[in-house]
Amino acid sequence: MEIKEFEKMLASDRHQGNMEQIWDEKSSWFFHRTEKSKEKFENRLVFRLIRDRVLLQENSHILDIGCGTGRHLLEFSKYSSHLTGTDISSKMLTYAKEKLEKVSNLHLLHGNWMELFSKENEYDFVFASMTPAISLVEHIERMCFISRKYCMMERFVSHVDSVREEIQAMLGRALNRLHQNEKEYSYAVWNIVWNLGYFPEILYETEEYEEEKTVEEYLEQIECTKEEEKKIREFLKSREKNGKISSFHKIRRAVILWDIQER
Numbered sequence: 001m002e003i004k005e006f007e008k009m010l011a012s013d014r015h016q017g018n019m020e021q022i023w024d025e026k027s028s029w030f031f032h033r034t035e036k037s038k039e040k041f042e043n044r045l046v047f048r049l050i051r052d053r054v055l056l057q058e059n060s061h062i063l064d065i066g067c068g069t070g071r072h073l074l075e076f077s078k079y080s081s082h083l084t085g086t087d088i089s090s091k092m093l094t095y096a097k098e099k100l101e102k103v104s105n106l107h108l109l110h111g112n113w114m115e116l117f118s119k120e121n122e123y124d125f126v127f128a129s130m131t132p133a134i135s136l137v138e139h140i141e142r143m144c145f146i147s148r149k150y151c152m153m154e155r156f157v158s159h160v161d162s163v164r165e166e167i168q169a170m171l172g173r174a175l176n177r178l179h180q181n182e183k184e185y186s187y188a189v190w191n192i193v194w195n196l197g198y199f200p201e202i203l204y205e206t207e208e209y210e211e212e213k214t215v216e217e218y219l220e221q222i223e224c225t226k227e228e229e230k231k232i233r234e235f236l237k238s239r240e241k242n243g244k245i246s247s248f249h250k251i252r253r254a255v256i257l258w259d260i261q262e263r
């Protein structure tokens with residue numbers, strides 16, 4: 001398949017429109033959701049790889065593209081003291097400033113990263129997690145150009161929610177995809193990086209957790225007819241305890257890592 005065919009798999013309808021406004025509006029929801037997570041963030045595959053393979057040194061220059069509220073930067077600060085984060089949303093960066101107030105030698109730059117970073121070999125480690133900032137071949141080429149050693153990307157691959165599975169079985173049809181079900185994105189990134197002449201590795205991790213949601217929170221994420229909505233509501237109500245439905249989740253994430261010096 002041609003590189004342009006893979007590029008089509010990177011784009012998503014969810015990421016159309018005024019990115020700054022979209023992410024400014026989502027910033028509070030994103031911050032509170034990620035902060036309340038029970039996940040031990042330092043145990044994520046990204047950081048295990050950094051530790052096991054000694055990818056970072058004290059003097060490594062790190063760039064986090066679409067850094068959001070700064071949760072990865074906070075972890076990176078344990079390994080290096082030359083940190084740069086960039087984000088198109090000023091509100092996301094306000095959360096990041098607060099979260100990273102004790103971190104020195106940190107630069108947070110506001111704007112579209114493609115307009116801010118174009119110096120060859122400027123960083124030792126160019127990182128991007130779950131961001132629409134990487135949605136064209138040109139973006140991956142730029143990551144490679146500004147890196148002198150590693151590039152790393154982290155992305156959701158799949159998300160199974162036990163309650164949604166039951167709803168699917170009840171309706172006898174598949175529900176609309178949750179946004180974390182984006183297998184094709186990592187597949188495309190791997191192929192694009194390979195086609196650019198590098199040797200990308202792809203590794204996976206799974207996370208399992210229980211979560212409680214309200215009937216309305218479930219319904220917000222389901223595209224259905226009025227008739228189906230009635231059935232789903234009845235089913236969810238039968239599962240409700242103290243106003244919440246408890247479900248079991250299994251999330252799979254991919255980490256793609258490549259070394260700019262290996263071609």
Ligand SMILES: C[S@@+](CC[C@H](N)C(=O)[O-])C[C@H]1O[C@@H](n2cnc3c(N)ncnc32)[C@H](O)[C@@H]1O
Nearest residue numbers: 023066067068087088089092112113129131133
């Ligand atoms: C889902 S959030 C992920 C944030 C962070 N990487 C994390 O995993 O916690 C996606 C972020 O990408 C940012 N973003 C989207 N397009 C961008 C662009 N062109 N340049 C810089 N940041 C961008 C958004 O503002 C948002 O903060």
